[in-house]
Every structure is written in C-alpha cells, then in structure tokens.
Amino acid sequence: xxxxxxxxxxxxNKRDLPWxxxxxxxIIWLSEIILQQTRVEQGLPYFHKFLERYKSVTEFADASEDxxxxxxxxxxxxxxxxxxxxxxxxxxxEHNGVFPCNxxxxxxxxxxxxxxxxxxSSFSANEKHAVVDGNVYRLLSRYFGIETxxxxxxxxxxxxxxxxxxxxxxxxxxxxQAVMEFGAIQCKPSSPNxxxxxxxxxxxxxxxxxxxxxxxxxxxxxVKERFFNYLVVKDGTKVLLNKRIAKDIWQNMYDFPLIETAxxxxxxxxxxxxxxxxxxxxxxxxxxxxxDEKKHVLSHQIIYARFWEIRMENTLLDEFNGVFWxxxxxxxxxxxxxxxxxxxxxx
DNA sequence: AAGCCGGGGCA
DNA sequence: TGCCCAGGCTT
Numbered sequence: 405x406x407x408x409x410x411x412x413x414x415x416x417n418k419r420d421l422p423w424x425x426x427x428x429x430x431i432i433w434l435s436e437i438i439l440q441q442t443r444v445e446q447g448l449p450y451f452h453k454f455l456e457r458y459k460s461v462t463e464f465a466d467a468s469e470d471x472x473x474x475x476x477x478x479x480x481x482x483x484x485x486x487x488x489x490x491x492x493x494x495x496x497x498e499h500n501g502v503f504p505c506n507x508x509x510x511x512x513x514x515x516x517x518x519x520x521x522x523x524x525s526s527f528s529a530n531e532k533h534a535v536v537d538g539n540v541y542r543l544l545s546r547y548f549g550i551e552t553x554x555x556x557x558x559x560x561x562x563x564x565x566x567x568x569x570x571x572x573x574x575x576x577x578x579x580x581q582a583v584m585e586f587g588a589i590q591c592k593p594s595s596p597n598x599x600x601x602x603x604x605x606x607x608x609x610x611x612x613x614x615x616x617x618x619x620x621x622x623x624x625x626x627v628k629e630r631f632f633n634y635l636v637v638k639d640g641t642k643v644l645l646n647k648r649i650a651k652d653i654w655q656n657m658y659d660f661p662l663i664e665t666a667x668x669x670x671x672x673x674x675x676x677x678x679x680x681x682x683x684x685x686x687x688x689x690x691x692x693x694x695x696d697e698k699k700h701v702l703s704h705q706i707i708y709a710r711f712w713e714i715r716m717e718n719t720l721l722d723e724f725n726g727v728f729w730x731x732x733x734x735x736x737x738x739x740x741x742x743x744x745x746x747x748x749x750x751x
Numbered sequence: 752a753a754g755c756c757g758g759g760g761c762a
Numbered sequence: 763t764g765c766c767c768a769g770g771c772t773t
Contacts, residue, residue: 435768436768436769437769438768439767439768439769440767440768440769440770441756441757441758441766441767441768441769441770442757442758442759442767442768442769443759443760443766443767443768444767444768445759445760446758446759446760446767447767447768478757478758479757479758480756480757480758480759481756481757481758481769481770482756482757483755483756483770483771484756484769484770487770487771514770514771515769515770515771516770517769517770517771518769518770519768519769519770520768520769520770523768535768537767537768537769538766538767538768538769539767539768540768542766556752557752580768581768584768585768587768588767588768593761593765593766593767594761594762594765594766595761595762621765621766623752623753623754624764624765625754625755626754651772652756653755653756653757654756654757655756700757700758701757701758702756702757702758703755703756703757703758703766704754704755704756704757705755705756741757741758742757742758742759752773753772753773754771754772754773755770755771755772755773756769756770756771756772758767759766759767760765760766760767761764761765761766762763762764762765
C-alpha cells in the first residue's frame, strides 16, 4: 500500500531533474555528492557547472584541487570536493576510468557512504539497495509512527531495516527516487502538505496529530564562538593571501593572514596584543581602516570577523606559514570561504 | 557514540 | 532564533 501510493504519487508529481534521465554513474555520483546536506535548488547550478567543466571522471581526475575547490566555492562542506578529487583519481587509475555501479565497490570510495552507494547503484544499475536519507527518515517515521531517534545507532538500524523491507516489493530505481521526492515535496519538514496527501488515512503521525513531532532527533550541535581578525595586507597592487592547511574549517581554501582570539578584543586591545606585536615587528605598518564586525554563522560555529586593511612594507612572511603575495586582480582565481568572498565584493 | 564539516532557506 | 537540507569522516 505504502510503496504503491508513493510510487503513484511520484509518477504524477515528480520534478524534472537533470540527473534523473541518465544511467551514467559518473553523472549520478556528481549529483549525489553535490546534494549531500544540500537542497536541490542550491545544488542545481553547481551540478551544471561541474558537468560542463568535467565531462568524464577522467577529466575530473586530471583537474587541480585548486580548480575544483574554486568551482565548489559557496556550496559548503568542502571535504566533499576534496574527496571527489581523490575518488576520481582512483577510478581513473584503478578502474580504467569506468565509474563503478556496484554497491560494495562504491562503498569503498572516499566520500561515498551507505546512502550514496545505494543511490548510485540503484539509479545506474537498478541494484536492490534502499536509500535512507533525511527525506526517508522523515517520511517513514511519520507514516509508521516510529519515535526512535533518527540520529541514534539503534534508530539508524531500525529505519534501514524497514527501508530494505519496503524495497523488497518495489522497483529499486523507481521507488528510491519516489520516497525521496515524496519526502522533499509532500512530506516536508515544516508545514507538510497533509491536506492533499494520498497517505493521510494510513499515516500514523497525521492520525495522531504528531506530524510536527516526528521524526525525533536527540542530538543538537553545540555552537562554538570564534573571533577572527583578518589582516588584509597590501603593498601596491599586491595582497597577502593565506592557504588554510590546518585541520579546520575551509581546509585547502584561501583567506588572509589571520589572528584568531578566544575572546572578543577591542581594536586597541588587539593592537596591543602579542599577536599583533609579533606581526608588525621590524616592519612599517599603517592601519588604513578596520571593518565592522561581520557575523558568519556555520552549522557548528559562529565566527565574528573583522577585516583590518593594512599597508605594509617589508613583511615578515615567516611569521605566518602558508602566506604569499598575489596581485589584486588574481584573487578571484582562488577558492575562498563565503565570508571572505563577501568582503572581496567590496574590495 | 560524539564531534566535526558550510551555506542557505524557512517559519 | 532554531531546524533542516538526496551525509560522511574522524576521534
């Protein structure tokens, strides 16, 4: 009943999405990685950009990481781009450039977990593996009235088992697409369209007025505050850039030399701090301007950033590892995080 | 098992 | 504000 209704609804209501009319595992992989934790509308332009730039997994493998990150800029979760590059190289070198369709093989690839392996194998080869993503958790928990937390180990097992049982009676390609689309369009997180839902008579949550209580999630990410002071150092038309090599947010992307403090400092406190003393040692330095504090919210941290525009001669580069000069008109070739991009727009 | 990893849209 | 998005990796 459930499977039939969802599939029937899908055939009538599905969106026309470009990765649905192909069996090409490379194209499906591209779309699936882009869509991890990302709405279709947000990922769509990136999908087109990447597919146009890299027609095959071999072309993807031959690109530089800098170029891939630049193309990925603005989409977030940049480890996806780095992992894709590593995976593309493995497929070029160890799979003769042929993208695998097999679930077990896919699972071994970097950046491909159970969800993505199920998606690629079912969409490209109709393999019988159930997709269990945020849409599926929501739809199943509501329809079947499951109150187990979806972010617990036991919950993940329970939902996976149910998803595989449902798939047993279904056509993998069609049904996997259908459940996710149903969750995304009909059984939305907030204000789902229950009034017009073909499942409402048998939906546990709807019948028990629990739609807004399901699915249950018990971990909430705690947010850490960080205070960034970016030193935008100029010498003529040249600017200092910094490659972020540390194991931190925005790894392998670029920003400016950074003084990070655990607490919010006033401008004068920062100027008097040891960090700043170290930076201006043996140099002539003029602070041209200091920006307002910019607030940048990530899922797990809040960054308060100030941009210090500084003119400087005789910079001590070794005080900041990974720092190098670039011409102003070359900055746009480097992948930068959103907060830096916003600043550069007014540069 | 818990923490980490972006950015945007919505109520 | 808080929550969620076609999740996965590291500790």
